[in-house]
Amino acid sequence: MTTADKCELCGNPVDLHDRHVRFANPDPIVDAHEILASDVWMSHADANSSVMMQVNHIGAFVRALLPVHLTAGHTITFGVWVGIHPDDLRRVFDTWWSAGYKDLVVDGMLANSIEPWGLLATPVRLSVLDPDHTPYCVDSVDDRLRSVLTDEWDHELVLSALP
Template sequence: MPNAPCPTCGRPVDEHDRNVRFTLPTPLFELPDWRQAPGLWMSHETPTESVMLQAEGVGAFIRAVLPIRLADDHRLTYGVWVGVPPDLLQEAFAVWWGDNPAYKDLRLTGVLANKVLPWGLLGAPVVATVEDVEATPYCTESADPMLARVLTEVWAHDVLG
C-alpha cells in the first residue's frame, strides 16, 4: 500500500522520503528581480537546472545536498545552495564535469545560502564533500551547533509539521 499510514506518526508513508530543491539561494531570491542582478551567471539555462551561479554584489553559489535522517530509516533531502568564495567557484567549475578525477576530492567550504525550516540555518558555516562522483556534493560537517545537529541526529517524521 503506497500511501499507508505510518505506524509512528500516522502520516502517509509517501511523505517520509521527500526531496526539496531550492530554486535560488535566499540572497538572490530576495531581490526584487533576480533575473536583473548585475553579472548574473548560471551554469545552465535556468536556476533549477544549474549547479553553480554567481551575481555581482550577491555572491557565488554551488549546489549541495543536505541530508536529514528521519526515524525508521527515512530521509528528508534538501537541494541547497552553498555560498562560496569566487575562487572556490572557479576551482569547482574546473573539476565538476566529465570524468575529471579531481572531482572526488572537491571540498566546498562556505555558508548555507538557504533558510531550511524549521531550523533556519541561513549563513551557517558548512563543508560539502563528494561522496559519490556521480552526484552533487553532500553537506557533511559544520561548526554551527544547530547545523551539526541537523547533520548528525535522527529527527521525528513530523519535523516539518
C-alpha cells in the first residue's frame, strides 16, 4: 500500500472511509428465536434484496439510508431497516414504484443498532432525496440521532466500531 492509499489522519486504507454498511435484517428479526416462513412477507426474494418486509407478531419495516459525515470529508452510509406502523406499509408499498415516490415521507423507529451510538428504536423521519435510492434518514425528534445525521464525526471513532 502506498502512502497515497493511506489516510493522513489515521493511517488506515482510504477505501475503508467511504463505504456502505448494509444490515441484512432488522434487529428484532435477528433477536427472534423462531420465525416461520409463513409469517414473513418481503418485497423481494430475500431480506438482503428487499426494501420492505412484514413479520407477523414483530412488525413492518422499510429500508433507508443513514449517512454519517466523517472528518476529512468522508461518509459512511448505513443501509438500515426502519420499523413503521403496519398501516403505513400499504401506503409505502403503493407509493414505492409510482411517480409519487419522490414525495414519500414516513416516520418510524430505527430497527438496527448503529455503533458507536446504539440508537435502536430511536424515532426517525425518512424522505426520498433521490428517486433512484431508498429513502434517507433525514431528521429525528431525538437529539442524539439528529446529531448523528447533521454533525461531523471523528472517522477513527466510527470506523473502529464497524464490523
